[in-house]
Every structure is written in structure tokens, then in C-alpha cells.
Amino acid sequence: MKKHGVLALVLAGVMLLLCGCGGMTTDDAKDYVQSALDCGYKAEVKKYAEITETTEKEAKKEYETNLDTIMKEAGFDDTGVSDELKADYRSMFEKMLKSANYKVKEAKETEDDEFTVTVEVCPFTAFSTVSDELDQWVTDTYSNVETIPSDEELNEAIMRKMYEIMSAKLADPTYGDKMEKEVHVKVNKDGAYYIPNDDLTAVDDALFPQNQL
Structure with a gap:
């Protein structure tokens, strides 16, 4: 299984939908970031659908599409494993996403009605020894x-x-030390709020470091 890119695109689809127009407060910005992360990782779509004025069905579809992307990025199209095992992995990846450990903290207004929201993240480290354990199992099982x-x-x-x-x-995941990431809530030329994809990618990279997958 590829170690790179497994979760790199998990937020790309869900998070780029624009928030409704109108004046936003710091509480609104915090709620927007919270709902976006909860939608992308926890499949909790109700609040996100309300804020972005989309439907829960559309938000859920984006989440499922992201799981499909994870499967593709993990290389399952090339592994030749059974459909049953693919389904098991897909379910496991969904549980992994839901194990994302983050806390949305304060939001501050910056300029031009834009905001900076602090997100505390704990890196997922549960899979750090999987490769070594698997290598040992292969040696023990097939060497003779x-x-x-x-x-x-x-x-x-x-x-x-x-x-x-x-x-x-994954039944008892481990995490690294807490760190903070800044997520910006910006406004586009049409007056609609959005979260830059670079910010979301930075949060994702911190939550699920590539060297731990």
C-alpha cells in the first residue's frame, strides 16, 4: 500500500463549498471551521449543510467521494485483492478519519471581514510500527x-x-504532542466566505503525518 497521499485529498471536495453571504462574526467563523472539519472527518454533515446552504445528501456524497479517493490513493486499484478485503479497508479508513483528534479554539477577526481560527491538533501515530510488524510476520510465516x-x-x-x-x-489509537494550526476564513470577490485549501491541507498533514501512515 502506498504510504504517500493516502489522506492528502480528503478535504479537497467537501471544504471548498462557499459559506453563505453576509456579515460573519467570530463565532460564525469558528462554527464554520468546526462544521467543515466535522463533515470532512467525522461525517457529521448537518451543521455544515446548514452553514453552507447545501443539502445533507450533497455533503454526505462529498464525504463518500473522499473515501473513494483515499482508496485510490492507497493503491487498491492495483493490489488485486478481493472485493471483500477492499470493503474492509474502506470501512477501516472511515474509522481512521473519525479518529482525527482536533479541537477548534479561538477565532479572531483580521481585516476586511476575514478571520483566523486556531485549531489544536494531535498527530495520529497509531500506524507508525505497522510496516515493521508486517515485515516480521511475513518473515515468520513464509521464510521456511x-x-x-x-x-x-x-x-x-x-x-x-x-x-x-x-x-x-485503530481500536485504541495513539497520538503525538499537541500543536496548533491556523485556518483562515476569507471572503471572495462575490462576498462569500471560504476556507483556503492550503490551510485545510496543512491541518490534514498535521493530523495524519505521512511518515506515520
Whole structure:
């Protein structure tokens, strides 16, 4: 499974919808960021749909599309594993997203009715030893076998074992030290509020560091 890009695009679709026009307060900005993160990670779409004046169905569809993207970025189109195992991984990735550890804190108005919202994040570290544990299992299991499995059988077995290791760790996830990220709520030329994708990517990279996946 690819280690890079697994979650890099998780926020791209959901977060670029624009907030409704009109004057925004610091509480509004904080609620907007909170609802966007909750929608993108926790699949909690109701508040986000209200704020962005979209439908819950549309927001949920974006969330599901993001899960599809994660599966693609993880390389499952090329693994040749069974549909059942793919479904297991998809469910696990959804649980991983919901394990995102963040807290939206204060919001400050900057200039031109724009805002800066502080988000406290704890990096997800639960999968940091998966690769080493999987390598050890492969060595222990296959180093002395008399009959070598087919490539398809071997790949399915290894991917199944990795799923088991990851699922066990996800049941009691670990996290790194807290850090703070700034998310800006800006206004476009039409007077609609939005969150820059670069800010959301920075939050995502902090929540799920590539070297931990």
C-alpha cells in the first residue's frame, strides 16, 4: 500500500463549498471551521449543510467521494485483492478519519471581514510500527514454507494481515504532542466566505503525518 497521499485529498471536495453571504462574526467563523472539519472527518454533515446552504445528501456524497479517493490513493486499484478485503479497508479508513483528534479554539477577526481560527491538533501515530510488524510476520510465516503461494494468494494474505494489524491499533489509537494550526476564513470577490485549501491541507498533514501512515 502506498504510504504517500493516502489522506492528502480528503478535504479537497467537501471544504471548498462557499459559506453563505453576509456579515460573519467570530463565532460564525469558528462554527464554520468546526462544521467543515466535522463533515470532512467525522461525517457529521448537518451543521455544515446548514452553514453552507447545501443539502445533507450533497455533503454526505462529498464525504463518500473522499473515501473513494483515499482508496485510490492507497493503491487498491492495483493490489488485486478481493472485493471483500477492499470493503474492509474502506470501512477501516472511515474509522481512521473519525479518529482525527482536533479541537477548534479561538477565532479572531483580521481585516476586511476575514478571520483566523486556531485549531489544536494531535498527530495520529497509531500506524507508525505497522510496516515493521508486517515485515516480521511475513518473515515468520513464509521464510521456511515448502510450497510458495501464488502472487495473488500471497498478496491477499499480506494485505489481510496488514488490515488486522491496523484495525487492532485503530481500536485504541495513539497520538503525538499537541500543536496548533491556523485556518483562515476569507471572503471572495462575490462576498462569500471560504476556507483556503492550503490551510485545510496543512491541518490534514498535521493530523495524519505521512511518515506515520
